[in-house]
Amino acid sequence: MALDKSEVLAGLTEIIVDETGLPAESVAPGKSFVDDLDVDSLSMMTIVTLAEDKFSVRIPDEAVKDLTTVGEAVEYIVAAEAPH
Amino acid sequence: MREVVITGIGATTPLGGTAQETWRAALRGESGMRPLPPEWAARYELPVTFAALAKVDPADVLPVPTLRKLDRGAQFAMIAARQAWDDAGAPDVPPERLAAVVGSGIGGVCTMLDAWDTVRERGARRVLPLTIPMLMPNSAAATISVEFGAKAGAHAPVSACASGAEAVVLATRMIREGRADTAIAGGAEAPVHPMPLASFAKMQALSLRNDSPSTASRPYCATRDGFVMAEGAGMLVLETADSAQARGVRIYARVAGVGSTADAYGVAPPDPSGSGQLAAMREALGDAGMAGSDIVHVNAHATATPAGDTIEARAIHAALSDDCAEATRALVSATKSMTGHLLGAAGAVETILTALALAERVAPPTTNIQELDPEVALTVVRDTPAALPADGRIAALNNAFGFGGHNMAIVLASA
Numbered sequence: 001m002a003l004d005k006s007e008v009l010a011g012l013t014e015i016i017v018d019e020t021g022l023p024a025e026s027v028a029p030g031k032s033f034v035d036d037l038d039v040d041s042l043s044m045m046t047i048v049t050l051a052e053d054k055f056s057v058r059i060p061d062e063a064v065k066d067l068t069t070v071g072e073a074v075e076y077i078v079a080a081e082a083p084h
Numbered sequence: 085m086r087e088v089v090i091t092g093i094g095a096t097t098p099l100g101g102t103a104q105e106t107w108r109a110a111l112r113g114e115s116g117m118r119p120l121p122p123e124w125a126a127r128y129e130l131p132v133t134f135a136a137l138a139k140v141d142p143a144d145v146l147p148v149p150t151l152r153k154l155d156r157g158a159q160f161a162m163i164a165a166r167q168a169w170d171d172a173g174a175p176d177v178p179p180e181r182l183a184a185v186v187g188s189g190i191g192g193v194c195t196m197l198d199a200w201d202t203v204r205e206r207g208a209r210r211v212l213p214l215t216i217p218m219l220m221p222n223s224a225a226a227t228i229s230v231e232f233g234a235k236a237g238a239h240a241p242v243s244a245c246a247s248g249a250e251a252v253v254l255a256t257r258m259i260r261e262g263r264a265d266t267a268i269a270g271g272a273e274a275p276v277h278p279m280p281l282a283s284f285a286k287m288q289a290l291s292l293r294n295d296s297p298s299t300a301s302r303p304y305c306a307t308r309d310g311f312v313m314a315e316g317a318g319m320l321v322l323e324t325a326d327s328a329q330a331r332g333v334r335i336y337a338r339v340a341g342v343g344s345t346a347d348a349y350g351v352a353p354p355d356p357s358g359s360g361q362l363a364a365m366r367e368a369l370g371d372a373g374m375a376g377s378d379i380v381h382v383n384a385h386a387t388a389t390p391a392g393d394t395i396e397a398r399a400i401h402a403a404l405s406d407d408c409a410e411a412t413r414a415l416v417s418a419t420k421s422m423t424g425h426l427l428g429a430a431g432a433v434e435t436i437l438t439a440l441a442l443a444e445r446v447a448p449p450t451t452n453i454q455e456l457d458p459e460v461a462l463t464v465v466r467d468t469p470a471a472l473p474a475d476g477r478i479a480a481l482n483n484a485f486g487f488g489g490h491n492m493a494i495v496l497a498s499a
Binding site: 042 | 213
């Protein structure tokens, strides 16, 4: 079953808020992880690991560098195949 | 030589969420023992069902992002260090002159074991990337260095149950040698997990008085049967007496002398002769320019293991009586009877309690002594606090020893 984009955004926002301490309002699809949310590479890997767990998807390490905004991460998760 | 003084204290322990709360509870003779999750005994046949858990959980103090990035031990360190720093009046010290020295006995053991559970049960991809920085034994020292911008050095002495005291010793030496002007020093430990409990129990080091947790930790009692594992942190701000006086801040106590030796005897049992412990105490006394008879109060290591307490008691007697046969006048307290044994944090917490004993001129009680071990030829403070001399400068000794034969002794003098 395809994941719902707004659900993914809400769940990913929760992960980002817990990781960064930023208010939920500051997390939006257009926000850059590095430039807007001050997420460093280890924090990004934490967010990705927790997102994989939460949404039962696999986000390969080589794909992470292309996920520069929250919206791109949401799109990737929605498009990713859930493991069998 | 530059004189080092204590100007800030912070702690989070089984007796309270701050140094002062811990001290007040100790004066009241309270117990920090609490039940472990019942399933641990049922599922793992763990022979002990209680421990001295922190009175205030870090989750009630720190925000979620901080909690997630730190092992529980480093969380305790952060809480205690912030208290100590504020208590010292947040001194304005250049980063290059500020040191962080934070010891731990076994580091982020819970983080390590939880991460291994994750790998084994759910695969390597589920391990979080901060696992190594969280579990490394220098994690708390590094965390405190980052938090306060301490660039003069970040050190993590690891000497089992002497670690917290070794941090105070090392920080004192750093300031004396001019490597730093101010240091945040102490110890932190979060060992409460079935594996360390099982291992200490297998050594027959833990009290198994499951029917009476609050009286289980019985240092110096003839019926003592081991220590009670505890968690928490103690942190101090040390600085030169000159800078404390220039800032006009309260001085809890002066670090008059420090001593550190090794038994070179065994990786777990202390040398039965106590010669290494005695040498550490004598080194600290000599460093302070004092005789044993100058000491009016001792906060002993006294964990309540059958062998350890008497070895230390004989060494204390020898150190303080200057090898004369008569009993010493020092009032000896074993505060682990109330706090439990905070392992790598114990020495720091007890340095704080020793400083407060000097500042308030009162020795805290040793609870749970139903029958004083006849081999303990010391004046032990029992049940209720005892007054220390009201006038003049007074001095106290704090001991901490660790598996592996690490012996630390610290002589404090009243401000």
